[in-house]
Amino acid sequence: MSLSNPWFVVALVGIVGWFHLKLVADFLNLSRLGNDVPEVMKDVVTPEDRERTIAYQSSVARLDVVEDGLTLAVTLGLWWSGAFGWLDARAASVGWGTIGNGLWLMGVLFAGSSVLGLPMDLWRTFGVETEFGFNNTSLRTFLMDRLKGLILAALLGLPLLALLLWLFEHSPLAALWSWLLVSVWGLLMTWLAPRFIMPLFHKFEPMPEGELRDAILKLAERLKFPVADISVIDGSRRSTKANAFFVGFGKTRRIALFDTLIQGHTTDEIVAVLAHEIGHAKLGHVPRQIILGLVLSGIMFALLHVGLHDQRLFSAFGVAHPSVAVGMVLFMIVYSPWSRLFDPLVSLLSRRHEFEADRFAAESVGSAAPLVSALKKLSHDHLAHLTPHPFYVWLHYSHPPLTERLSAMEKL
Ligand SMILES: [Zn+2]
Structure with missing residues (x-):
């Protein structure tokens, strides 16, 4: 471990730099919480709402900063105590063969990070979200969700990891094969998720006959968008926050709406939200996003190939006897902060x-x-930051801030 090792320097700058970048963004964002309510939002945001938004956003930011700080401390702690070298040596003595030993190592790290993340999850759900009246999750549901998540991760993740480890043990072109494998796996998951995975967590019920159903079918017909079925998801069992949801490939689509969206919005507003989602499908947004994802994961696997063949990656983390499994873990530690450059x-x-x-x-x-009023309601009901800092937006937002969307629509 020394500054003459490029992997050491790149890892250090990435991990510590990313932490500080986020910290700066958090503080800049907080500094704008007290700003005046934007003109367009004045009809839905009362002075009390504004106070609640400030309190909620401050609590969320506090939680984020503590979580980031803990992640940083644990990562650096594991790194500088030599824990990775120790773990790798333990894994080598498990005696399950190279792939089995590798899975043991990754399993231990995954289990460890799940356990460490649990208190933060509890704080988020039963502290902040409960305090502001968003949480409807019982402790039982919360724990069951975590348990199901762990079982799913094991069932779906372990075979994939085993294949990846096998590829990197046996093929000089492993990075290429892995890239293809992970891409196919990802597509398979997008297909599996709404059909088999989400129903494990949520109840899907057919939307009852009535005005809303008719209005949605009429919209779909007008837009030549064949709909196979429309269902309602019991999102309210976990949170009062509303969401639309939209699934399906190919000729027929399934539309699923959270009950919380239906409760808080008029038929016109819901239809407009759905029209927005149908817009994503009609305008070919999904394939473009998939292609960008493929390019980015291709870059990652190419760099992984470089890392696994470079002894210095291992010595940067004090690992004396490199294995593919520990190499993948170390590479991800180095790569993940830098991958945020693509965000x-x-x-x-x-x-x-x-x-x-x-x-x-x-x-x-x-x-x-109708879309304008739906978006305003959603922002109001979620106590969203009304004037987020551009740097924070640049770093974290996948959607444009509400005010930008509203003013873009004003011009239509
Ligand atoms: Zn959208």
Whole structure:
């Protein structure tokens, strides 16, 4: 471990730099909480709402800063105590074969990070979200969700990891094969998630006959967008926060709406929100985002190839006897803060898509008004930051800030 090792320097600058960048963004964002309510929001935000928004956003920021600080401390602690070298040596003596030993190592690290993350999750759900009246999750549901998540991660993640480890043990072109494998796996997951994974956590029920269902079907027909079925998700069992949701590939689509969205909005508003989602599908946004994702993961695997073949990556973390598994873990520690450099690229694309989908929605329902009022309600109900700092937006927002979307729609 020394400053003459480029991996050591790149890891240190990445990990510590990313922490500080986020910290600066958090403080800049907090400093704008006291700003006046934007003119366009004055009709829905009362002075009390403003006070509650300030309190809520401050609590969320406090939690984020503590969480980031803990992550930094644990990462540096593991790194500088030599824990990775020790763990790798332990893994080598497990006796499950190279792949089995590798899975043991990754499993131990994953389990450890899940346990360490649990108090923060509890604080978020039963502290902050409960205090502001958003949380409807019982402790039982919360724990069951975590348990199901762990089982799913094991069932879906371990076979993939085993294949990746096998590839990197056996093939000089492992990075290329892994890239293809992970891409196919990702597509498979997008297909599996709404059909088999989400129903494990949420109840999907067919939307009852009535005005809303008719209005949605009429919109779909007008937009030549074949809908297979419309269901309602019991989001309210966990949170009062509303969300739209939209799934399906190919010829027929499934639309799923959170009950919380239905409760708080008029039929016109819900139809406009759906028109926005249909806009994403009609305008070909999904394939473009998938392609960008593929390019980024291709870059990652190419760099992983470089890392695994460079002894200095291992010595930067005090690992004397390199294995593929520990190499992958170390590489991800080095790479993940730097991968955030691509975030602005990803959000640039997604911001453009949001504006396009907003315009599509306004044109399909003949007016921007229902989407405008739905977005204002959502922002109000979620106690969203009304005047986020541009640096924070640049770093974290996948969607344009509300005021930008509203003023773009005003011009339509
Ligand atoms: Zn959107």
